[in-house]
Amino acid sequence: MKVRFWGTRGSIAAPGSSTARYGGNTSCIEVRAADGTLIVLDCGTGARELGLHLARTERQPLRIHLFIGHTHWDHIQGFPFFVPAFLPGTELNIYAPLGFQHGLEGAMAGQMEYSYFPVKLRELRSRIHFTELDEGFFRVGEVLVETQYLNHTAPTIAYRMSNGGATFAYVTDHEPFWSAADRVSRHPGDERHxxxxxxxxxVVHDAQYTEEEYLAGKVGWGHSSIDYAVDVALAAGVDRLVLFHHDPTHDDATMDAMQATARARAAAGGSLDVLAAAEGLELTVRGSADPQARAAASALQHRQIAGGRVLVVSANEKEVAAIDEVLSEDGLVLLRLPDMRAAVIRSAELAPDLAIVDRELLDGDGEPALEPLRTALARGNFPVVVLADTSVGARGVHRGVGPSTDYLAKPFSPPMLRARVRAWLARTLLAAEVRPAPVGAPGGADAVPERVGHRSRLAAMLATVPLFRSLSNEQRDLLIMQASDQVFVPGQIVIRQGESADSIFVILAGRVRVLEASPDANADVLLGELGEGEILGELGVLRSQARSATVVAVERTHCLVLRHGDFLHVLQTSAELAVS
Structure with missing residues (x-):
C-alpha cells in the first residue's frame, strides 16, 4: 500500500513559515491499495489540495472511499472544498461512526448550510453514499477494513486496513484509558488498543502532546502524548510509527524535538522506526502476512442503543444527575440504586445492559466486588464502567478476571463518559435485537424476560420522538404492546403507493425519500425527505385510504412499526397527540 500525507495538524489549521516543514493543514491522508482502491482518511483542510490533485491527475469518473474517524470539525472542514465531490460521475462512499446530535449525513451537511457555505450538500453533483459504522470488519475492494472505538470526547473509530500482505492502522483521536508512570496501564481499554x-x-497514531503537556492540563481532552504512542506501538510489535495530529501551537522546531524524544524512547524500549508526519511525506507499506478478520461482527451492522438500560450504582446525587443528563440525550433508560447490595438483589429484575458504579461503593475490593453482580445476571462478561478516583493507581485497573470492567477517572468528562457508554452498548446490544417479530408474540417461559426487556427498550425509543413525548407511560406501553421494529437498507421500499394502510412507521434513525407516481409524468415526483423523529403513513390510517405515496430508505433506516388500531386508540385518549 502507498500512503501520502496531505494534512497532519490537529484541532485547527496552523499555516505559516514556522510550520512549513511538517505542515499546517488538518488531518487528511491518501491511501492506495495494491488493487488500485483509492482511500482517503479524514477530510480536514488537507483535503483541498488532495482534491485538486485527484481532479488533475486521475482518470474520471473517480471512485473514492472516504473514512472519517469522527465528525469533529478538524476532520471534516475540508469537505466543502473537496473538488471531486462537485464532479458529476464521481462516486464518493463516506464511512464514519454515528455521532452525538446528528447522523453522518447530517453532520456533513450541517457545515454546508447557506449560513456557512454557498452550496448545500444535496446540491453536489457527485453520487454520495453514507455508511455509519460500528466495531467490526468489512471489505472495500480487496482491502480488509477493521474498526475499533477509541477513547475520545465523541464516538471515534480507528481503522486497521490490510491488503497485499501489508497492514496499516490509522489511530486518531485517542487518549490513554488510564495514566501509568513510565509504561502503558493494564486497563482493559489500553490492552484492547x-x-x-x-x-x-x-501505525499513524495521535501524538498531539509531550508527556509534560499532557499531565499538566490536557488529561480528558481526548489526545495522546508521544510517550504513550511509542509505548503502545512497542507493546504491539509495530514496525513503523508515525506521530500524527500535531498540536497547532507546535512549530517545526518543537516537532523536531518531539520526534527526537520519541526516537530515543523507542530505541530504549526495542526495535521501532519512528517519524513525525509531514505534509507531502509518502510511505510504502510492505508486509507478508495473510490477515484474517479478528472481529466477530460486521462493522456495517449498526447496533441501535436507544432504549438501552443503564444501571447507575451511586449515592452521589450530583454525580447521578450529571450521568442522567448525559444518558438521556441518547434515549437510554437510567436505573438508579444506592449501593451494591441492592444492585445484586434487583439486577435480574431490572435487566440492565450496562452498569456504571462508583468505586467508593466497592469497599476497597475493586474487581472482586463486581462478581456477585455478574453472577446474579448470569453474564460473566456484563460490562461495568467504574468511576474511580485517580488515587486508585494503575494496579487497581488491571484486566484481572474482568475484561469487561472499564475504569473512568473522576471527575469524569461528560462527553467522554457518553462515548464510552455508547461503545460498550454497541458491543453488547447485538444487531439481532433489532428484529421485526412482534414484541408481544407468544413464546416459552424463558422468552418472557427477553420480551419485557425489548418492550422497555422500544418504549424508551418512542419517548425520544417529539410527537409522543406528551404520552403517559401507560399510553406508550399500549402503543408498543403489539409493535415491532424493523431496519430498512438503502433503496428498500418502506411503504408502496396504492397499498392498504395498516400500520404507521416512526423513524428512529436514518432517512427516507417520499415519491409520488404522477400519471402526467414519466418519473416519480419527489415530495420530500423525512428523518429521525418523523412518522410515515399516518394519513392513510386516519382517512382509511390506500397509501398515497411510496417511501424509500435513502440510508440504513430503523423504524418502529405501530399497528393502526393501537395508534387510533391512543389518539382518542390523548388530546396533545391529536392536536399534534
Whole structure:
C-alpha cells in the first residue's frame, strides 16, 4: 500500500513559515491499495489540495472511499472544498461512526448550510453514499477494513486496513484509558488498543502532546502524548510509527524535538522506526502476512442503543444527575440504586445492559466486588464502567478476571463518559435485537424476560420522538404492546403507493425519500425527505385510504412499526397527540 500525507495538524489549521516543514493543514491522508482502491482518511483542510490533485491527475469518473474517524470539525472542514465531490460521475462512499446530535449525513451537511457555505450538500453533483459504522470488519475492494472505538470526547473509530500482505492502522483521536508512570496501564481499554495494533507494519497514531503537556492540563481532552504512542506501538510489535495530529501551537522546531524524544524512547524500549508526519511525506507499506478478520461482527451492522438500560450504582446525587443528563440525550433508560447490595438483589429484575458504579461503593475490593453482580445476571462478561478516583493507581485497573470492567477517572468528562457508554452498548446490544417479530408474540417461559426487556427498550425509543413525548407511560406501553421494529437498507421500499394502510412507521434513525407516481409524468415526483423523529403513513390510517405515496430508505433506516388500531386508540385518549 502507498500512503501520502496531505494534512497532519490537529484541532485547527496552523499555516505559516514556522510550520512549513511538517505542515499546517488538518488531518487528511491518501491511501492506495495494491488493487488500485483509492482511500482517503479524514477530510480536514488537507483535503483541498488532495482534491485538486485527484481532479488533475486521475482518470474520471473517480471512485473514492472516504473514512472519517469522527465528525469533529478538524476532520471534516475540508469537505466543502473537496473538488471531486462537485464532479458529476464521481462516486464518493463516506464511512464514519454515528455521532452525538446528528447522523453522518447530517453532520456533513450541517457545515454546508447557506449560513456557512454557498452550496448545500444535496446540491453536489457527485453520487454520495453514507455508511455509519460500528466495531467490526468489512471489505472495500480487496482491502480488509477493521474498526475499533477509541477513547475520545465523541464516538471515534480507528481503522486497521490490510491488503497485499501489508497492514496499516490509522489511530486518531485517542487518549490513554488510564495514566501509568513510565509504561502503558493494564486497563482493559489500553490492552484492547494494543491488540488492535498488534503486528501492523505502519501505525499513524495521535501524538498531539509531550508527556509534560499532557499531565499538566490536557488529561480528558481526548489526545495522546508521544510517550504513550511509542509505548503502545512497542507493546504491539509495530514496525513503523508515525506521530500524527500535531498540536497547532507546535512549530517545526518543537516537532523536531518531539520526534527526537520519541526516537530515543523507542530505541530504549526495542526495535521501532519512528517519524513525525509531514505534509507531502509518502510511505510504502510492505508486509507478508495473510490477515484474517479478528472481529466477530460486521462493522456495517449498526447496533441501535436507544432504549438501552443503564444501571447507575451511586449515592452521589450530583454525580447521578450529571450521568442522567448525559444518558438521556441518547434515549437510554437510567436505573438508579444506592449501593451494591441492592444492585445484586434487583439486577435480574431490572435487566440492565450496562452498569456504571462508583468505586467508593466497592469497599476497597475493586474487581472482586463486581462478581456477585455478574453472577446474579448470569453474564460473566456484563460490562461495568467504574468511576474511580485517580488515587486508585494503575494496579487497581488491571484486566484481572474482568475484561469487561472499564475504569473512568473522576471527575469524569461528560462527553467522554457518553462515548464510552455508547461503545460498550454497541458491543453488547447485538444487531439481532433489532428484529421485526412482534414484541408481544407468544413464546416459552424463558422468552418472557427477553420480551419485557425489548418492550422497555422500544418504549424508551418512542419517548425520544417529539410527537409522543406528551404520552403517559401507560399510553406508550399500549402503543408498543403489539409493535415491532424493523431496519430498512438503502433503496428498500418502506411503504408502496396504492397499498392498504395498516400500520404507521416512526423513524428512529436514518432517512427516507417520499415519491409520488404522477400519471402526467414519466418519473416519480419527489415530495420530500423525512428523518429521525418523523412518522410515515399516518394519513392513510386516519382517512382509511390506500397509501398515497411510496417511501424509500435513502440510508440504513430503523423504524418502529405501530399497528393502526393501537395508534387510533391512543389518539382518542390523548388530546396533545391529536392536536399534534
Amino acid at each position: 494494543i491488540e488492535f495494533l498488534r503486528g501492523a507494519n505502519l
